[in-house]
Amino acid sequence: MIEIKHVSKVYPGNKKAVDDISVTINDGEIVGFIGPNGAGKTTTIKMITGVLNPNEGQILINGIDIVKEPLKAKMEFGLVPDQADIFLRLKGIEYLNFIADMYEIDGSLRKQRIAQLAQAFEMSAALNDKILSYSHGMRQKIVIMGVLICDPRVWILDEPMTGLDPQSSFRLKEKMREHASRGNTVFFSTHVLEVAEKLCDKVAIINHGRIVFFGTLEELKAMHPNCTTLEELFLEVVEHA
Amino acid sequence: MRKYFSLTKTLLKSGYQVTDAKSKKWFKVFLYLLLAVCFLPLLGVIYFAVEAALPAYARMDQSATVLGSLLFLSCIIIFIFSLFLIPSIFYFSSDLDTLLALPLKSNQIIGAKFTVCVLYEYLFSASILIPAYLAYWNYGDMPVMFLPFGIITILLLPIFPLVLSTLFTIVLMRFVPFFQNRDRFNLVTSILLVALGLGFSIFMNSQGTQDESAMLKALFAGGNSLLDVFIKFFPIIPYFAKAIVEGSVPDLFLAIGITIIALAVLMSAGKLLYFKGAIGSGESSASHKELSERKLSKASRKGNKIWTYLKKDFKVIWRTPAYFTNCLLMVVLFPVMVLAMPLLSQGEGMEAFDLGILIQTIERSDEFLAYVIFFSLALGFLFGTFNQIAATAISREGAQYSVMKYLPMSYRDQIHAKLLLGVLVGLIADIAMALSAMLFLPFSWYYYLIFCGCSAITTLLGNSYSIMLDLAKPKLVWEQEAAAVKQNLGSFIAVMIGMALCIVLIVVCFFIPQAWLMVSAFGALAAMCILALLFYFLAGKYAERAMRKL
Ligand SMILES: Nc1ncnc2c1ncn2[C@@H]1O[C@H](COP(=O)(O)OP(=O)(O)OP(=O)(O)O)[C@@H](O)[C@H]1O
Numbered sequence: 001m002i003e004i005k006h007v008s009k010v011y012p013g014n015k016k017a018v019d020d021i022s023v024t025i026n027d028g029e030i031v032g033f034i035g036p037n038g039a040g041k042t043t044t045i046k047m048i049t050g051v052l053n054p055n056e057g058q059i060l061i062n063g064i065d066i067v068k069e070p071l072k073a074k075m076e077f078g079l080v081p082d083q084a085d086i087f088l089r090l091k092g093i094e095y096l097n098f099i100a101d102m103y104e105i106d107g108s109l110r111k112q113r114i115a116q117l118a119q120a121f122e123m124s125a126a127l128n129d130k131i132l133s134y135s136h137g138m139r140q141k142i143v144i145m146g147v148l149i150c151d152p153r154v155w156i157l158d159e160p161m162t163g164l165d166p167q168s169s170f171r172l173k174e175k176m177r178e179h180a181s182r183g184n185t186v187f188f189s190t191h192v193l194e195v196a197e198k199l200c201d202k203v204a205i206i207n208h209g210r211i212v213f214f215g216t217l218e219e220l221k222a223m224h225p226n227c228t229t230l231e232e233l234f235l236e237v238v239e240h241a
Numbered sequence: 242m243r244k245y246f247s248l249t250k251t252l253l254k255s256g257y258q259v260t261d262a263k264s265k266k267w268f269k270v271f272l273y274l275l276l277a278v279c280f281l282p283l284l285g286v287i288y289f290a291v292e293a294a295l296p297a298y299a300r301m302d303q304s305a306t307v308l309g310s311l312l313f314l315s316c317i318i319i320f321i322f323s324l325f326l327i328p329s330i331f332y333f334s335s336d337l338d339t340l341l342a343l344p345l346k347s348n349q350i351i352g353a354k355f356t357v358c359v360l361y362e363y364l365f366s367a368s369i370l371i372p373a374y375l376a377y378w379n380y381g382d383m384p385v386m387f388l389p390f391g392i393i394t395i396l397l398l399p400i401f402p403l404v405l406s407t408l409f410t411i412v413l414m415r416f417v418p419f420f421q422n423r424d425r426f427n428l429v430t431s432i433l434l435v436a437l438g439l440g441f442s443i444f445m446n447s448q449g450t451q452d453e454s455a456m457l458k459a460l461f462a463g464g465n466s467l468l469d470v471f472i473k474f475f476p477i478i479p480y481f482a483k484a485i486v487e488g489s490v491p492d493l494f495l496a497i498g499i500t501i502i503a504l505a506v507l508m509s510a511g512k513l514l515y516f517k518g519a520i521g522s523g524e525s526s527a528s529h530k531e532l533s534e535r536k537l538s539k540a541s542r543k544g545n546k547i548w549t550y551l552k553k554d555f556k557v558i559w560r561t562p563a564y565f566t567n568c569l570l571m572v573v574l575f576p577v578m579v580l581a582m583p584l585l586s587q588g589e590g591m592e593a594f595d596l597g598i599l600i601q602t603i604e605r606s607d608e609f610l611a612y613v614i615f616f617s618l619a620l621g622f623l624f625g626t627f628n629q630i631a632a633t634a635i636s637r638e639g640a641q642y643s644v645m646k647y648l649p650m651s652y653r654d655q656i657h658a659k660l661l662l663g664v665l666v667g668l669i670a671d672i673a674m675a676l677s678a679m680l681f682l683p684f685s686w687y688y689y690l691i692f693c694g695c696s697a698i699t700t701l702l703g704n705s706y707s708i709m710l711d712l713a714k715p716k717l718v719w720e721q722e723a724a725a726v727k728q729n730l731g732s733f734i735a736v737m738i739g740m741a742l743c744i745v746l747i748v749v750c751f752f753i754p755q756a757w758l759m760v761s762a763f764g765a766l767a768a769m770c771i772l773a774l775l776f777y778f779l780a781g782k783y784a785e786r787a788m789r790k791l
C-alpha cells in the first residue's frame with residue numbers, strides 16, 4: 001500500500017514539478033502512472049522512494065513514513081529507476097547478490113530465484129559478464145531482476161518496459177500480475193497506453209504536476225463517452241484538464 | 242570547410258573543464274591564477290637557464306643550438322602528452338558515437354579534433370618558448386624579425402609532434418585491436434605514464450643534480466648523440482631555430498613546408514584508416530559464458546551488509562582504470578619509490594657512515610620511543626589518506642548517487658563501509674611502507690609494530706575527516722571517471738590537510754623540551770585515539786544529514 005498525501009515538489013529555481021497530489025494505492029492493486037514528458041512522474045517516484053524529499057505532504061509505504069523512518073520504509077519496496085545504467089563495473093551476478101544482501105535475502109532462496117529469473121529473462125549467459133558490456137535492454141533486465149529477487153511487498157517501476165523485447169516484457173507483466181494477486185502493490189509509470197489498459201486495475205494520469213485523473217479505465221471511459229480509442233481518451237484528459 | 246569550423250567550435254565549447262558547470266566565475270579565475278602561480282617557477286628556471294647558457298654558445302656562434310634544445314623540449318613534451326591525450330579525444334570520447342552517425346567526412350572530424358588538440362598544446366609551447374625568447378631578447382643583438390618569427394614558431398611548432406602522435410595512434414588503433422578497448426587502453430597507458438614519471442625522477446636522482454637549471458645545461462651540452470637522434474624525429478627544429486635567431490626567411494619557409502607536408506600525410510592517412518579504427522572501439526568485453534552451478538552457489542551466499550557494500554566499492558575501484566591508478570596503484574608504487582630512493586642516492590656520501598651503528602645509537606636514547614610515536618602518527622595521516630578513497634567516496638558515485646538513497650541501508654552504514662575501505666587500503670599502505678623501510682633502516686622490529694599501530698589511528702582519523710569533506714561538497718557531475726578523482730577540489734584539500742597535519746606533527750615534536758617529550762607523545766597518542774573515534778562516529782552522524790540534503 002502506498003499513500004501519497006498532498007505532496008508537492010519544487011526544484012530550486014523552477015516551477016512546481018509536482019503540485020499537491022494525493023493518491024492511495026491499495027494492497028493487491030496494479031496502478032499505472034501515465035502522463036506527458038515532464039509531467040512529474042519520475043519526480044513523484046523519486047519522492048516515494050526517498051531519493052528526493054517532498055517540500056510538502058507525506059508519503060507512507062505500508063504505513064511507514066519514508067521521511068521519518070527511511071530505512072524501514074525502504075525495506076518495504078524495490079525500485080527500478082528510470083535510468084538503468086547503474087553499477088556498470090559489476091558483473092550481473094555480483095549486482096544481483098549485492099542487492100540481495102541489501103534486502104537481507106537468504107542464500108538458498110536467492111540462488112533459486114536467480115536461476116529461475118535468469119531463465120525467464122534469458123540472462124543466464126550474461127550473468128558472468130560486466131554490466132558495462134550489456135545492451136540497453138539487458139541493463140534494464142538486470143535491474144528488474146534485482147527487484148524480483150528481493151521480492152519486496154511494494155514494487156515501484158519507472159518505465160520498466162522501455163527497451164525490453166516482447167518476451168521479457170510479457171514475463172514482467174506476468175510477474176507483476178502474480179505479485180499483485182498475492183495481495184501486494186505494484187506502481188509503475190509508462191508511456192504505453194495498451195500496457196496500462198491490459199495490466200492495471202487503476203491508472204493515475206498526471207499533467208503539469210497535477211493528478212488529473214485517478215481511477216479505473218472504465219470510469220474514465222464513462223466520463224468521456226465520445227472517445228473511442230485510448231489515445232483519444234488520453235489526449236482529451238490531458239488537454240482539457 | 243563550414244562543417245569543419247562549426248564542428249571545431251562545438252568541440253571547443255563542450256571541451257575539457259576543470260570545474261563543474263555550477264562553479265562561480267571568480268572561482269574559475271582563481272583556479273587558473275593558482276595554476277599560473279604554480280607554473281611561474283618553471284618559467285623562471287627556463288629563463289635563467291637560457292640566460293646562463295647563451296653567452297658561451299653565442300661566442301661559438303651557435304646561439305641557435307640553445308633555442309633548438311628548447312624547441313626540442315617543447316616537441317617532446319607535446320609528443321608524450323598527446324600520446325595519452327589523442328586516443329581519448331579521437332577514439333574514446335563520448336561524442337564519437339554521435340559524430341560517426343552525422344554526415345561528416347573523416348577529414349572533417351580529424352581536422353576539428355586535431356585543431357582542438359593544437360589549441361590546447363599552445364599552453365606548452367608558449368610557456369616554454371616565451372621565457373626563452375625573453376632571455377634572448379635581453380641578451381640583445383637579435384634580428385628585426387625575431388618577434389614575428391618567434392610567434393609564428395609558437396603557433397606552428399605543436400603541429401608536427403601532434404601529427405606524429407596522431408599518426409601513431411591511428412595506425413595502432415587500426416591494426417592492433419587489443420587497444421580498442423578503452424579500459425584496457427587507459428590501464429596500459431596510465432601504468433606507462435606512472436612508470437615514465439618514476440623513470441624520470443630516478444634519472445634525475447642518478448644524475449646527482451639538485452636543481453633543474455643544471456639539468457637543462459646538461460641537455461644543452463653539445464655532442465649529445467641521444468639528443469641528435471631525437472632531433473631527427475622532429476626535423477622542423479633546426480629550421481625554426483635558425484629562422485628565429487638569424488632571421489632567415491628560407492629556413493622559416495622550409496619549416497612551414499615540412500609542417501604542411503606532415504599535415505597532408507596525416508589527412509590522407511586519416512582518410513584511409515580513421516573510420517575503420519574508430520568504428521567498433523568498444524568499451525568492454527563479454528564472455529557470454531554460462532555460470533556454472535558451483536559458481537552460482539558460491540556467489541549466492543548471504544553476507545554482512547557493510548562487508549558486501551565495501552566489497553562492491555572495492556570491485557568498482559579495482560575495475561575502473563581511473564580509480565585503480567589513482568587510488569590503488571599509488572599504494573604499491575609509493576613503497577617502491579621509498580625503496581628506490583636510498584639505493585639510487587648511494588655514492589653521495591651515504592656510505593660515509595654506517596647506518597646500522599647510527600640507528601643503534603639513536604635507538605638507545607631515552608626519547609626515541611616518543612619520536613617514533615610522533616612520526617608514526619604523522620605518517621599515518623600521509624600514507625593513510627593518500628589513496629583518496631574516502632575523500633572521493635561520494636564523488637565517485639557521480640550521477641548514480643541516487644542509488645545510495647533508495648537502497649535499504651542506512652546512510653551511516655553506507656558511509657562507514659566506504660570509510661572503512663579507505664582505512665583498509667590506508668592500512669595496507671602503512672604496512673607496506675613499514676616493510677619497505679625495514680629493508681634498509683634496521684630499527685628493531687617492535688618499533689615497526691608501534692609504527693603500524695600508531696599510524697592506524699591517524700589513518701582512521703584522516704579517512705574520517707576526508708569522507709566528511711566529500712559529504713559536504715561531493716563532485717557529482719562529471720563525464721569521465723578520472724574527473725571524479727583528479728579534478729576534485731574537495732579531495733585535493735583533504736590530501737593537503739593530511740600533508741599539513743603530518744608536517745605540523747613532525748615539526749612540533751622537535752620543539753618540545755626533552756623532559757616533556759614522553760608525556761606529550763603519549764598525550765598526542767591518546768588525543769588522536771579519541772579524535773579518531775569521535776570523527777568516525779561524527780562521519781556516520783553527518784552522513785545522515787548530508788545525504789538527505791543531496
Ligand atoms: N533535477 C532537476 N532539476 C530541475 N528540474 C527538474 C529536475 N528533474 C526534473 N525537473 C523538472 O521537473 C518536471 C518533471 O520532471 P519528471 O522527470 O518528473 O518528468 P516525467 O514525468 O518523468 O517525464 P518523462 O516522461 O519524460 O520521464 C519537468 O518540468 C522537469 O523539467
Ligand SMILES: [Mg+2]
Binds near residue numbers: 042043082
Ligand atoms: Mg521520467
